[in-house]
Amino acid sequence: MSEHRSKARHRRGRKVLAAGVPLAVAAAGTLAYGTGLGVLGSGAQRASAATAAPAWATATADGFASVDALGQNGTYGGRDGETVTVRTQAELEKYATAAEPYVIVVAGTIAMNPVGKEIKVASDKTIVGRGTSGHIVGGGFFLGRGVHNVILRNLTIRDSHQGVRNDKEHDFDAVQMDGAHHVWIDHNDLRHTADGLIDVREDSTYVTVSWNRLSDNNKTFGIGWTENVTTDITIHHNWFRDTEQRNPSTDNAAHAHLYNNFLEDVAGTDTASSYGNYARGRTRMVLENSYFQGMRNPVIKDATASVVQRGNVFSGTSGRNESGGTAFDPKAHYAYTLDRAADVPALLRAQAGPRESIGTTTAPTKAATTLTVARDGTGRYRTVQAAVDAVPANNPSRVVISVKPGTYRETVRVPSDKPHVTLQGTGGSRRDTVIVFDNAAGTRKPDGSGTYGTSGSATVAVEADDFQARNLTIANDFDERAHQSLPGHQAVALRTAADKVFLDGVIVEGDQDTLLLDTAAKDRLGRVYMTNSYVTGNVDFVFGRATAVIDRSVITLRKRWDGASAGYVTAPSTAAGRKGILIANSAVNGDVSDRTFYLGRPWHAGGDTSLDPQTTVRNTTLSAAIRTTPWTDMSGFSWKGDRFAEYRNTGPGAGSASGDRPHLTDAQAADQEVADWLAGWTPTAS
Known part of the structure; x- marks a missing residue:
């Protein structure tokens, strides 16, 4: 069980295992990508300077990470630098620690050696997984004092856990920051680490954590480890599933804005929640439109902390659910839009974590071609099948077949060599455009x-x-x-x-x-x-x-x-x-x-x-x-x-x-x- 107290807690020095990567983990990386990926200097791929940057490479943060402060205008990561693709630990470390800005695309599974290795990320970096393939296994990232303008997106960081539930010997985090500012952690899958999934420590500030899945962990998300009341942090649209404590634990945060998060304690598993959102010390917290499912002690606070709750849903929860004091108005710092609390579980189950669409293209998408169908001859084609037939074989991009209202009595076949086709009715109702025929199996x-x-x-x-x-x-x-x-x-x-x-x-x-x-x-x-x-x-x-x-x-x-x-x-x-x-x-x-x-x-x-x-x-x-x-x-x-x-x-x-x-x-x-x-x-x- 965790210990509830308001005194700031500090850690001892960090330790790293001397042993190498487990054989099974190392083998997984080789099987996925072979042995011909090259070493540092030959395996990494750079995007052509002439290639237009995709939207995910120029994305900027919302929440407190978007606020201009400390000489930094929001958080935009490495968008001003080259885009490089990495597949090995050596490549990742080379670009993540460089002085220059980079957008670094992780294109496979990287097993950290030694286990527990945390790469020291320098300022002005975007580290992003390619679709759902970017995995960091057995380690993570460290952002030290003064490091700023860093984006960590679309990654799966997992499995540094060493088999001990409350592990005091292996202080391995997925993401740790000590005195960093302007950091955006977005659309990641963080799970099963020896220590914290995210630790925001020692006056780190202007941080946004959004659209992540955090699961299968004990000490999940800690904020503080300082006597100063400095940290400004936004935590929104995150799914905490089967995480025992620190969901998050927020110590001496000047402004902590939590909204549209889903905290779920799944019955019948080895993990039971100790507590959910915790405001400690002199934290001021605003907690809005979040959904708590089955959590013990879903919201707790110290006598010295302030928690203002609005619009949250508590289903099957028990124990402490506390609020009190005065906090702040988040809209005085940045604009945001709330989703309905009742919609949060389905929304996050579908959209939290890595996305196939992030990190997967280096060129702008070609605009869709539109072919118009109308029975009365006002379109280019009179039948839907005629429009399908006009789609070139192996078309590389979207073709929209826009079908005007009417009843089209025909059969339509979209053959396997014509991908990326959309049939779109243009009427005011789905009943306005009908494709119908009457064949049966015995016809x-x-x-x-x-x-x-x-x-x-x-x-x-x-x-x-x-x-x-x-x-x-x-x-x-x-x-x-x-x-x-x-x-x-x-x-x-x-x-x-x-x-x-x-x-x-x-x-x-x-x-x-x-x-x-x-x-x-x-x-x-x-x-x-x-x-x-x-x-x-x-x-x-x-x-x-x-x-x-x-x-x-x-x-x-x-x-x-x-x-x-x-x-x-x-x-x-x-x-x-x-x-x-x-x-x-x-x-x-x-x-x-x-x-x-x-x-x-x-x-x-x-x-x-x-x-x-x-x-x-x-x-x-x-x-x-x-x-x-x-x-x-x-x-x-x-x-x-x-x-x-x-x-x-x-x-x-x-x-x-x-x-x-x-x-x-x-x-x-x-x-x-x-x-x-x-x-x-x-x-x-x-």
Whole structure:
């Protein structure tokens, strides 16, 4: 347990292990990047002086790090210097310690040797991870007295922990600053270190810490170690998960502004929170619109400290929750905008930590090409397929097919050699632009070569990566009643067989097998993210082997052709070791009878016993149409042999956990978030 006291605490001298990097860690770096990366002077890559700097290389801080003071005009890091790419510890240390400004891109895993090594960063530096690949293992960074104008972004800094929970011998931090100023720590993943994830010590000031994930640690984030009341710090949009203490602990801070942070103590893990936000000494703290989940002693203060709370949410917390005194007005120092506290958990789970879009390009993105479709001839093309056909093979950049309002009765196929295509309806509503056809699995092809089959029946088929659709309806209006003699009534509206498919603000309508979320091959990854959308159907109408998320959407249940209420929402056919279908933060409803629909059943396509189908439904409102035992068997395969679960659903169709209705534990649910499904991909409208 931690010790609560107001007296400033100081550390003894630092120690570093004499041993080298563990063999497994060193091997991981070699496997990822081979042995031909070169040594200092030959392996680092420099950006051409003629190349325009990307936005992330010129980004500037917000909060207190943006304030002009101490001779420094805000925090902008190394933007005035060269951009270099590093892959070894020697390269990183060379540029981080140089006197000149640099933007340093970490392009792989760097295992620090010796373990605990903290590179001494000089002023005017930006150190940024390339996408999600920039890892610092077994060490970190140190910013000494007078060091200023430093940005640490988009990095994963991890695993200097030496196996002792409250380790007094190995004082290894992810980031430590002693007397530094104007520092921005943003969008990092910091975890499992021997000591602090972040230590802001000895009068360090004008610091902003934003959009980071901090997890799996004991002493997490300490501020102070000084008798002076000097530090000005902003801490916003950070996710503290399973961190025992110092979340943060703030000692003698002149101005500490904390807002929109998410502090989560996950039940059933080895870590239990001791306390959350702590104001010590003569700290003045403003704490706004943060979300505390399951934390013990979520907010505590010394008698000499001031804490002003506004708009925070406390869920399942216990112990001390304190405020009092007068603090300050943050808007007197800088402008900022608050998110709603209720939105903070979902927001940070999706957006905190390293981003694929940061550190990954050295040139401006080419503007999208737009092709216009209109049935009345006022566009360049009259059909959507004609516009798709006009996209050049292997197009390197975004092509937007802008579809004017109307009903387009056609089938559309986006082939695999035409990536980066967006279908965009231009009407005021997603109902204004409709792409519809009526093929079914048993429909015979016009050339007499057989029937379409399930996948071939799709109105829109997407086989190209990085596809987007928004503000339109995709439907299959096959009439089952009129075609009772036809074998195969599966009628797909939309089939995806690609990776990074983003469906935003669309309607997908059908009856049986409406939305087929597939992959290009069984061994290929196919991620799909659907949000702000509607899916309608009755039998297995969300199905396939893709890693797919339906988020903040409405799933509408329909009666069958004969008026009967009976059906299945999902039929995943997930490959073993992959994630399947996730329905999150959504609603399942419809004009059907109570207790007539299952949430899902396992589809072992072709009788494939190697598959491991998965559906998780979480934080979703379920209508009374959902059965009390919401999962069922399929084609001789028991659902209990696969992966079906719920978590914190609500509504009349929700139910308590049982052997026939498994619920995730909090710890299991923490690994089944939207971000876990997307695996480093951040869907962005373009």
